[in-house]
Amino acid sequence: MARNVTNRRKAVVTVLAWLVGLAIFFPILWIFILSFKSEGDAIKTPFEVLGSAWTFESYATVQERSNYFRHFWNSVVISVGSTLIGLLIAIPAAWAMAFVPGKRTKDVLMWMLSTKMLPPVGVLVPIYLLFRNLGLLDTRLGLVIVLTLINLPIIVWMLYTYFKEIPGEILEAARMDGASLKNELIHVLTPMAVPGIASTLLLNIILAWNEAFWTLNLTAAKAAPLTAFIASYSSPEGLFYAKLSAASTMAIAPILIMGWFSQKQLVRGLTFGAVK
Amino acid sequence: MSVTIRALMGACALGALGTAALAETTITVATVNNGDMIRMQGLMDAFYEAHPDIKVEWVTLEENVLRQRVTQDVATKGGQFDVMTIGTYEVPIWGERGWLVSLDDLPESYDADDILPAIRGGLTVDDHLYAAPFYGESSMVMYRKDLMEAAGLEMPEAPTWDFIKEAAAAMTDKAGEVYGICLRGKAGWGENMAFLTAMSNSYGARWFDMDWKPQFDSEAWKATLTDYLDLMNNYGPPGASSNGFNENLALFQSGKCGMWIDATVAASFVTNPTDSTVADKVGFALAPDNGLGKRGNWLWAWNLGIPAGTQKEDAAKTFVEWATSKEYLALVAEKEGWANVPPGTRTSLYENPEYLEAAPFAQMTLDSINAADPQHPTVDEVPYVGVQFVAIPEFQGLGTAVGQQFSAALAGQVTAEQALQSAQMLTEREMMKAGYIK
Numbered sequence: 164m165a166r167n168v169t170n171r172r173k174a175v176v177t178v179l180a181w182l183v184g185l186a187i188f189f190p191i192l193w194i195f196i197l198s199f200k201s202e203g204d205a206i207k208t209p210f211e212v213l214g215s216a217w218t219f220e221s222y223a224t225v226q227e228r229s230n231y232f233r234h235f236w237n238s239v240v241i242s243v244g245s246t247l248i249g250l251l252i253a254i255p256a257a258w259a260m261a262f263v264p265g266k267r268t269k270d271v272l273m274w275m276l277s278t279k280m281l282p283p284v285g286v287l288v289p290i291y292l293l294f295r296n297l298g299l300l301d302t303r304l305g306l307v308i309v310l311t312l313i314n315l316p317i318i319v320w321m322l323y324t325y326f327k328e329i330p331g332e333i334l335e336a337a338r339m340d341g342a343s344l345k346n347e348l349i350h351v352l353t354p355m356a357v358p359g360i361a362s363t364l365l366l367n368i369i370l371a372w373n374e375a376f377w378t379l380n381l382t383a384a385k386a387a388p389l390t391a392f393i394a395s396y397s398s399p400e401g402l403f404y405a406k407l408s409a410a411s412t413m414a415i416a417p418i419l420i421m422g423w424f425s426q427k428q429l430v431r432g433l434t435f436g437a438v439k
Numbered sequence: 440m441s442v443t444i445r446a447l448m449g450a451c452a453l454g455a456l457g458t459a460a461l462a463e464t465t466i467t468v469a470t471v472n473n474g475d476m477i478r479m480q481g482l483m484d485a486f487y488e489a490h491p492d493i494k495v496e497w498v499t500l501e502e503n504v505l506r507q508r509v510t511q512d513v514a515t516k517g518g519q520f521d522v523m524t525i526g527t528y529e530v531p532i533w534g535e536r537g538w539l540v541s542l543d544d545l546p547e548s549y550d551a552d553d554i555l556p557a558i559r560g561g562l563t564v565d566d567h568l569y570a571a572p573f574y575g576e577s578s579m580v581m582y583r584k585d586l587m588e589a590a591g592l593e594m595p596e597a598p599t600w601d602f603i604k605e606a607a608a609a610m611t612d613k614a615g616e617v618y619g620i621c622l623r624g625k626a627g628w629g630e631n632m633a634f635l636t637a638m639s640n641s642y643g644a645r646w647f648d649m650d651w652k653p654q655f656d657s658e659a660w661k662a663t664l665t666d667y668l669d670l671m672n673n674y675g676p677p678g679a680s681s682n683g684f685n686e687n688l689a690l691f692q693s694g695k696c697g698m699w700i701d702a703t704v705a706a707s708f709v710t711n712p713t714d715s716t717v718a719d720k721v722g723f724a725l726a727p728d729n730g731l732g733k734r735g736n737w738l739w740a741w742n743l744g745i746p747a748g749t750q751k752e753d754a755a756k757t758f759v760e761w762a763t764s765k766e767y768l769a770l771v772a773e774k775e776g777w778a779n780v781p782p783g784t785r786t787s788l789y790e791n792p793e794y795l796e797a798a799p800f801a802q803m804t805l806d807s808i809n810a811a812d813p814q815h816p817t818v819d820e821v822p823y824v825g826v827q828f829v830a831i832p833e834f835q836g837l838g839t840a841v842g843q844q845f846s847a848a849l850a851g852q853v854t855a856e857q858a859l860q861s862a863q864m865l866t867e868r869e870m871m872k873a874g875y876i877k
Contacts, residue, residue, distance in 0.1 A: 201713075201714075202714060203692075203713055203714035203715075206685075206688075206689040206692070206693075207689075207693065208693075228477065228480070228481075287511070288511070288515065291511060291515055291517065292515055295515060295516075295517050295518070300517055300518075300519055301519060379500075379504060379508070380507075380508065380511070383467055383469070383496075383498045383519040383520065384467050384496035384497065384498050385496075387498070391498075391500070394500050394501050394504055395472055395498075395499035395500060395501075396472060397472060397501035397504075398471070398472040398473060398501060398502065399501070399502050399503070399629070399630075399683060399684055399685070400473065400502075400684045400685070400702060400704060400705075401472075401473055401474060401685070401704075401708070402685075402688070402708065402714060403472065
């Protein structure tokens with residue numbers, strides 16, 4: 164009897180999980196479907212859309228009109244660059260907060276997080292002027308700097324949570340064996356924290372890849388990443404759903420594939436410490 | 440020939456190439472994603488052939504994103520763009536502030552006098568031309584000839600609002616999912632307020648009197664909003680408060696609208712048999728009026744302007760001159776056919792029999808554009824320029840806030856009176872804050 168109840172519960176939870184998963188995934192699926200339809204068919208009702216002819220027309224148009232690979236390369240440089248620099252800064256910071264906490268460590272952590280609560284548009288003009296004066300507008304370096312700073316609080320928080328789970332005694336033992344601070348960080352802490360660092364790295368690459376406010380506002384022709392590539396296919400007047408869907412599919416495909424292959428690490432990193 | 444001489448010749452050749460490369464000027468053009476602009480990007484070979492020393496880099500953005508980007512750049516002198524695609528709303532404001540380079544010195548061969556007077560008027564500040572029109576549009580009535588005939592009615596060339604109400608009632612068949620009229624309902628200064636401001640002009644309403652006092656408490660605005668809500672609630676499609684151009688286009692093309700009053704550019708979409716199920720059944724008429732001397736149509740143009748302070752003014756001017764010239768129109772006609780020529784900018788285009796034959800909606804587009812006067816948009820005098828907008832910097836925010844009130848009224852969340860009261864209050868508050876009224 165108890166087993167029956169447990170099985171039924173499992174089945175219900177599984178069905179619910181599938182439904183929630185499908186609901187979350189549905190917009191991406193629909194974008195994918197629309198990208199293979201003509202503009203005329205893309206604006207029809209959902210059932211008519213599914214029944215209409217499939218075509219590569221939108222992909223061909225997008226390829227012809229835009230330099231996808233330039234945008235793609237900009238996205239790679241900006242997201243990987245900002246994440247790596249962010250990690251370089253965040254690993255020592257998170258180590259200090261996790262293993263040598265001071266009186267104000269909690270406050271510092273909260274303060275770091277509070278910077279994420281400010282609407283970005285509030286600092287747009289000062290940053291724009293600063294970038295103009297420093298010659299950083301429409302440069303990949305400028306975007307790497309901005310995205311590093313934006314994502315740093317999240318990187319520090321994730322690493323801090325992960326480091327907190329590592330027993331301090333192991334580091335103490337290394338110190339007693341004569342390890343310097345540098346060796347302790349590189350040869351003791353980092354290997355133990357590789358899964359946490361990997362999931363932080365993956366999540367931040369995704370966040371930087373999808374960032375659309377700063378990447379649209381601080382770029383023009385040279386450093387524009389895939390977010391700008393997508394934005395160029397939207398229009399308030401005219402038929403554009405199919406082309407926009409094709410551009411979106413091409414823009415999210417690399418990150419989706421990366422996420423697919425690294426989902427174990429991602430889930431592990433995101434849920435670490437949630438269940439004890 | 441000795442190795443030394445060969446090396447020297449090679450170095451000279453490289454040097455010459457280097458000098459040529461140095462002489463090349465690259466300009467960055469910010470533009471919107473519309474068919475005409477994209478077509479121009481495909482025809483750039485002709486420009487490069489005529490001007491091998493100029494290279495053009497494009498930044499194509501969605502209209503609202505573009506507006507924010509170029510405004511931010513021109514206001515901060517960011518220098519990101521050498522040519523900007525801007526609307527008729529921006530040109531008078533930016534021109535007055537000295538943010539744009541004057542185009543008065545374009546050569547005689549450019550024939551600036553050929554630009555349609557209504558469009559040119561909107562781009563001129565203190566007798567100086569600050570942008571060159573690339574494509575212009577107005578609004579008009581698009582209707583289903585078959586449904587009109589079945590209803591026993593005949594659309595006049597210049598209908599009144601009373602006729603529109605009568606026709607909408609007669610054409611509506613809610614059970615068959617055919618709605619007599621489709622209009623913009625989505626909130627926004629360029630969405631429902633573009634339509635409603637133009638409609639209000641034909642009702643004798645205005646945004647401000649000569650002392651900049653908001654006029655939403657007037658009878659004319661009450662009549663405008665009441666009639667709009669009656670039309671949409673009784674004969675419009677469900678969920679109209681979230682419908683903009685594209686949603687109405689989809690409804691009309693799938694045969695669900697009897698009439699649609701919107702941008703003249705839609706004519707080419709609804710008559711395209713590839714996308715439209717009603718392509719051969721569409722008729723056109725001027726936007727309605729109420730016999731007060733103003734029609735309910737708007738006037739809009741996408742224009743090319745050069746931000747003051749660009750380091751590449753000469754190259755930018757050369758490009759603007761080419762892209763908005765009569766020769767460019769001829770080039771599009773040659774490569775893509777007359778029906779694809781950017782409409783609504785030059786008088787000579789509408790005198791061209793080949794164009795008139797290829798674009799059956801051409802005359803209606805011209806008449807609609809000519810029926811709008813951005814300098815004198817309303818029945819009573821106003822202190823502002825603009826038909827469906829008020830060319831002051833505060834209007835973007837104001838127009839959207841008022842549009843939200845009217846959209847809420849359409850969704851049934853507030854009454855027409857409440858929406859007008861809120862519009863009056865918020866406009867008064869903002870105009871006071873901005874120093875227009877005390």
